[in-house]
Amino acid sequence: MLTLENVSAGYGTFQALFGVSLEVRAGEAVAVIGPNGAGKTSLLRVISKVIPLNGGHIAMEGQSLDSVPAHRVIELGIAHVPEHRRLFPRLTVEENLRMGAFINGARSRFDERLAFVYELFPRMKERRHQLAGTMSGGEQQMCAIGRGLMSGPKLLLLDEPSAGLAPVIVQQVFDLVRRIRQEGYTVLIVEQNIQQVLKVVDRAYLLEVGRIKMSGASQELLENDEVRRAYIGL
């Protein structure tokens, strides 16, 4: 579904990604793991064109994204749920969800998409008139994921959905990722919570200082001595 070939990107003269290649097949859940500053967020940003591609190629379902502007990426079926949720705090939950359905196809199917999101997150339905900024961190994360789903994407990019949440809520977020997969979405997730994320994805790539250092099936990485020592602390 998504392929990155030798991708380089950064911020001005600072290079954050160096020749990264990866693929996500339809129906898969794939994680990008790695330490702080490895370039995980930058990787999602270059896919959704928040930062420019300085080298290499990105394609979604065979269509090149190289010259697609950021505002059109969502029309190709890619929804990005950014780091720190980035909700509109002074809008209600439902207004935030509406923002996720701004593209043509999604707008005409708004009621259907909203019913789907409310079924997935009953808590959002209960809180639909509450200002998003007054919800707990876990609720805000659910709302951010719900907003991503409102466009009816094929591929969901999730940036550290567990960041800053209490352990019991982290568990709920990962259960949710599992559920989203069962619903048929393809997921590319960036996480620092390596042990947990490897339990819900099929495969993962380990990113270090902007380069893919290792990749493999989740179980393989969970059993890898280097990964265990450096990232799981076992």
Ligand SMILES: Nc1ncnc2c1ncn2[C@@H]1O[C@H](COP(=O)(O)OP(=O)(O)OP(=O)(O)O)[C@@H](O)[C@H]1O
């Ligand atoms: N807006 C920016 N301007 C300049 N440099 C940036 C910017 N955003 C990120 N960087 C730099 O790019 C590098 C990769 O950062 P990135 O946020 O992609 O890493 P990360 O793996 O997601 O880290 P974390 O897990 O801490 O969020 C870091 O050295 C960071 O300082």
